[in-house]
Amino acid sequence: MARKVSTSRRVAMSAVAWLVALLIFFPILWMFLTSFKTEADAYAVPPKFLFFHWTTENYVEVQSRVDYVLHAINSIVLAVGANIFGLILAIPAAWSMAFSPTKRTKDLLMWMLSTKMMPGAGVFMAIYFIYLRAHLLDSRWGIGFLLMMVNLPIIVWMLYTYFKEIPVDILEAARMDGASLRNEIIYVLTPMAVPGIASTMLLSVILSWNEAFWTLNLANVNAAPLTNMIASFSSPEGDFWALLSAASVLAIAPILIIGWFSQKQLVRGLTFGAVK
């Protein structure tokens, strides 16, 4: 920062900022600490902050009590699967809209955006009915398809804003050299577009991973991701806070890490390029 401010002012500002940041972050920190406690310590009054008997047994217990591995695999399969199929559909679409725009491209983009506004509750009955009849309830293909459709508009949009920034001259040059459409995409566009595609993937994985309307309603056992595993703690028996915390840490850790790396892209993706 180029602004000149007195050191004392800077220290005071920093203190306030850190305090606020820690307050906002605190529930996550608390969950992390609790995940290493015994249940007795987790319920202790006054609460134990650091001086308790540290244990990792909750992390072992998560597997035997709620089958973490199954749910984690489902989360990964659903998020990655929805992502890959989404990209296969979206990359060609975004490419053509960015480089060969027609009169209708803008309307098309706006229309895609408007499908994202469709509330889950609005189409829930129909989807539930179709899935019930087609035996797609609680199936990975069924849920994965939904997650893909829910995120497709965001993926197309985000790719579009990235592709828009690629200089057209380079593509023209490739075309002059006789590159076919296919080669143009594979050898010229893709390498330049990889950073944009990567950011789009990250955002799409985050959104799919945390999606909880469709997964809670349509998945039960076989296709249930981590959101459902955590929801099973809503009516538990006995003491369960330490266990819930360990399960929660395991459920959010991967996405927290991915998320921290993709903050900037998050702004762009979730605002459809309106704020960069």
Added chain:
Amino acid sequence: MATRQTAAAARMLVAPSVILLFLWMIVPLAMTIYFSMLNYNLLEPDTARFIGLQNYIDFVDDPDFIGALINTLIIVAAVLVISVVGGIFVALLMDQPIYGQSVVRVLVIAPFFVMPTVSALIWKNMLMNPVSGLFAWIATLFGLTPVDWFTNYPMLSVILIVAWQWLPFASLILLTALQSLDEEQKEAATLDGAKAVSYFFYIVVPHMARAITVVVLIETIFLLNVFAEIRVTTNGGPSTTNIPFHVFELAVNNNDVGGAAAGGIVAVVLANIVAVFLVRMIGKNLES
């Protein structure tokens, strides 16, 4: 610039996404509209018959629906106010020349990445529990009676949880907007000795107006759909059931296809009111 051949190819490339999205939108919507005019219970599928707008009349007459509508609007409004006002404050703070700014940023944004079921259950149990929860302990430190959050203030509890998830989003977007404010302008304002308050209202707020609008519109879209947080904490009840939850109850618990469909259409109408503004705004941005 595009030749006829590439234009045709381009259309082929867009087609799969467009067709799928079109089907994804039109098929369920058409079905929902159709169902919404039937008296149709999943358990007695043979008795389904056309009843016109009766489901809508029932739905609107149903005190649960009015309650759900009000609850939906309360959640949207309250979370918007908390996250936008709080977000402006946090963004301004993070934009100051502070030590360890990148770490502060990481801490602030973290809750946004936490899945809704996790945030809801961690807050409900470990923070808001009236006996062993952390808030209860803090209250007793100050000699106050611990609050039994979910028993006495279920709606407020849900709002706090959802606001905690969306405050980081607002902060991050507003910070991004703030950082694009000209550094020289900020400096000039300091050198002029412009009072912090007038600087805020005459320079910062107009500059952020657009970003604030975007935050409001996007959050509204998501907040109209709050579901998981209610499902795992209160599991409904008159004081926290919103439209999505009400639709879910009608469909899954009551097997009332017609009623749920009518509720769904109401949700679509609500979302569209917001969507019109959002789409128009982003469209303007596309032109510039």
